[in-house]
Amino acid sequence: MFKKGSKIYSIVTGVCPKCHQESMYYHKNPYYLRHVINVKENCSKCGTQYRLEPSFFFGAMYVSYALGVAFAVAGFVVSYFVFDASIHAIFISIIATLTVFAPIILRWSRSIWVNIFIHYDKEIAEKVKQNKIEQV
Template structure:
């Protein structure tokens, strides 16, 4: 758990530098909030509708699921946030090879 907030500086495949600007991933907090709401609603529906649990049990289930899913939620939010700005290119190997040839 101590390394949960650690991130690689750049992509090991294409060399993309992840820290585009200082505090770039602060915007991922908004994405994380949306994911947290989505996880909470999903947990409530599963707990209340499918399991016929009480509201107290639903609340506990939501809290437990948010705590357990927090590492995944944070990583997913960061991935979604960077994909808003950086598009995947299938030809990244060709671009990387051209850059290496020109150097």
């Protein structure tokens, strides 16, 4: 389930959705806040272009909203059911959860969005592994 060739692998690790050989981002660490949203123009291994059109990643905002709600609900469930916290503590835990995980939510939303439109290609991945692909 979580190995090369799966969408989940590409989403969680932030690698090229076509070949899974290189990171889409200039810096792999999402907490390097200066470059958290800097996506490369294309994959240097297979040549896949990440921005399919101008303002392509604006659609990732919808995915980001859904992920934010999911993380907020998880923060609520943990603080309410596990720690039996007060309403104020629950509110603080939700805000803290969203603040701490904001860079991950942002990256995952972009990765999910690009993976909706670009699919893994086993043949290209094999050619890239064997260095038999010509750069575009």
